[in-house]
Amino acid sequence: MGSTYSGLTMIRLTRMIRAVSGWRRAVLALAAGLLAALALPPLNLWPVLFIAVPGFLLLLEGLQPRQFLKAFLTGWLFGLGYFALAFHWIGYAFLVDAATYLWMMPFAVGGLAAAMAIYWGLASVAVNAFGWRGLRLAAGFAAALSAAEWLRGHLFTGFPWAAPGLAADGMGAVAQLASVIGMTGLTLMVILWAGLPLAVIGRRPAPWWCRGCRTHGSGSGCAPTASASCPAIPWWRRPCWRVCRTRCADGRSGCS
Numbered sequence: 001m002g003s004t005y006s007g008l009t010m011i012r013l014t015r016m017i018r019a020v021s022g023w024r025r026a027v028l029a030l031a032a033g034l035l036a037a038l039a040l041p042p043l044n045l046w047p048v049l050f051i052a053v054p055g056f057l058l059l060l061e062g063l064q065p066r067q068f069l070k071a072f073l074t075g076w077l078f079g080l081g082y083f084a085l086a087f088h089w090i091g092y093a094f095l096v097d098a099a100t101y102l103w104m105m106p107f108a109v110g111g112l113a114a115a116m117a118i119y120w121g122l123a124s125v126a127v128n129a130f131g132w133r134g135l136r137l138a139a140g141f142a143a144a145l146s147a148a149e150w151l152r153g154h155l156f157t158g159f160p161w162a163a164p165g166l167a168a169d170g171m172g173a174v175a176q177l178a179s180v181i182g183m184t185g186l187t188l189m190v191i192l193w194a195g196l197p198l199a200v201i202g203r204r205p206a207p208w209w210c211r212g213c214r215t216h217g218s219g220s221g222c223a224p225t226a227s228a229s230c231p232a233i234p235w236w237r238r239p240c241w242r243v244c245r246t247r248c249a250d251g252r253s254g255c256s
Helices: 001-018 022-039 044-059 068-086 088-095 100-127 133-152 165-172 172-199 235-249
Strands: none
Touching: 001 044, 001 165, 022 044, 022 068, 044 068, 044 100, 044 133, 044 165, 044 172, 088 100, 088 165, 100 172, 100 235, 133 172, 165 172
16 A cells, blocks of 8 residues: 555656646756756766656656747756756856956856757757657657757857766766767766656556556546446545546556
8 A cells, every 4th residue: 555655646746747837847947957967077966867857857748749939948947957057167267356257157157058058948849849758758858968969069169068978977887988989978878867767757557456447538638437437436446546547637548
């Protein structure tokens, strides 16, 4: 029972993240980017990627296909948070003569971060065009972001600093793969690896003791009713019904 309820909690949490909109979506995307930047040297807190990247991908999952402007803004805010923290070292130059130049720091660092984040916004638009979810979204975004990072390092003379692949610096021998696959390959590997939890979080199958509790939907919605799907639901099967209802609301029928 405990594992079932924990699974239900995860499902509710992922649904809540997908459903956020407006300024709440913006804040979550920005926060995910800030968190992801902690994986870079010198902190090397790379495990945070397993929170930041799936969290951001859940925001993309919550968008309808071809909502290009929302997808761009979500990806741009993710990149803005990431680069704003990753480029903090640039601000040190303005401390040399702080009385004269300190006021320029937020414009220089913030402006550069905003410009570099455009590439991440475009990567988000690319995957939103296909309407992918789950593992396909994780793999697609990893590929799109790797391509965007390659472009960032080459277009307009290039500015390749703070690529996500730098997180491998704190992963021991993994960093040696740079000699084989380069920084673009490391970025692909790191983002794909960090995004893999998206394939399982919030998608817990039903436990064995509630097999047969299924829901059915029609048209654009899925409105399960206890009398139609599970004529008599005893108390010990009610958690199953909540799993069914949640899965149905998430676009999938049944809980077998």
